Amino acid sequence: MILTDAYASLDNFLPGLKEKLASQNFSDNEAEHSPVISWFKDSGGCRLMVKKCYGGLELTPWQGVLVQLGLGALSPSLAIGAGMHQFSIATLQEMAKTSTGLESLLLEAIAKNDLLVSSAFSEGNTSKSILKSQIIAKPSGKGFIVTGTKKPCSLAHDMDLLTASVRVEPEDTDPYFAVALIHKENDGVNVEQFWDANFLKASQSEAVKLNEVYVPHSMLVNVDENMAYHAHICGFVWFELLTTASYLGMVYGLVDEAKKRGRLCDQETVAAYIKLDTGALALKAITYDMHDQTQDTLSQVLACRYHLQEVLTQVTAQVMEKVGGLNYIGDNYFSSIAQTIHAFNFHPPAKHSMLAPLAAYYDNQPLVMV
Structure with missing residues (x-):
């Protein structure tokens, strides 16, 4: 049975997590200050989809689907949050195929240190393209000043890194697309309440505001069209x-x-x-x-x-x-x-x-x- 296989996948790849989720009731798992995201991180969830060459487990796509099925059955909020991390990992690994090496180093750090990655790649604004970033990066010294808001942004509180698509606006050339890699502890990274619905609260889907965040050249990757x-x-x-x-x-x-x-x-x-x-x-x-x-x-x-x-x-x-x-x-x-x-x-x-x-x-x- 597929649900049985999904639960077995949790036991195999996230040892102890299913027991922790069963140790408290559904309402507590789904509450605003629930520990389910940190439990996921502590059980090794951050490295599940990271390729073995970077130190991860490199689950197959079907194994990844089974894990998400199991998480969804036990904790909807955790499934949404974990899915956002795994999506961010997949994007970084795709970029690493043609990059200068920064993504590879980050993926190694993620796998080694169990870093949780969130994403600011699309904005849910009516009548605006989800591929057009509303986050702006302007050159400044040896880096960029990044300003914008991503809402909702899952894992807002527990994330270690934020991957964000940005619109770089140089003074003397046309704007271009890039990806910024931002540490949560950077000055100007703020989390504000956004999610007022009474479900999926534990996914930490709040507003992440970037208020003139300095990002060095080494943490911003230019991406051709x-x-x-x-x-x-x-x-x-x-x-x-x-x-x-x-x-x-x-x-x-x-x-x-x-x-x-x-x-x-x-x-x-x-x-x-x-x-x-x-x-x-x-x-x-x-x-x-x-x-x-x-x-x-x-x-x-x-x-x-x-x-x-x-x-x-x-x-x-x-x-x-x-x-x-x-x-x-x-x-x-x-x-x-x-x-x-x-x-x-x-x-x-x-x-x-x-x-x-x-x-x-x-x-x-x-x-x-x-």
Whole structure:
């Protein structure tokens, strides 16, 4: 069973974490000051997807999906936070293929010192491209002054490093795209409350404000347009894959919990698992063809994600009907999961924004991200 495999993956790659998550109730795990992110870090989660050549475990994509499924089933907030770290690692490793070496050194440090990495690569602003950074870097002496805000930014409190796409604005040349690598302890890095929803609080999705943060030349990587677009494609493949796995895991956990409480009969349980397993197997097929992330890979994972948005909503509604109103009202677990599943629709890129680009792609034109 896929959920069983997911839990086994947690035991294998994050020893002790599942027991810690089970040691306190769901509400405490998901609370604003929950320790789940630090537990993930302490159990070795930071190095899971880092390649062995940098000192990491180098999980396969499918192993990474199973870990996210298991985390989603046990702690939705942790799954979202962990997924952001793993997405950041994937982006750094893609950049390391063509860089001068800074990313390689950082990846080695991440694996050796269990550093947690967050990302400021896209901003959820209506009618603005998620590929156009709102964070500005201006040359200053032997470095750059970086100013801007990323909200929401998961892992805001516990992150050690922030990777941020920036728009460099020189005085005498055209602006260009770059990636800044910023230590959380740098002067001018501030975290402000942003997440007011009563779910996913433990993911630490707050506002990270960069107020004239000095970044030396050595910590800012220039990225040419072609490489930047390819890095974005690869990054989005990983982001969509891990995010989809996280929400799929949440609904696996919901079905499992409802079954344990005797709220689902065998027929209802099997019907739910068939729908969830179909989605998981689609993700598995994608992971086995991820040696090179291309537009085809991205279109496949987006199709899987958008399909599962509908499937997970349907399964959640069907299970909640069987759970009943008293359990929904009296148990924070059920009401929290029901609300959380809707957040799946809001992760970039939203389905409505990609309909025209996907229509062009299905008409044998290039897939253009928005």
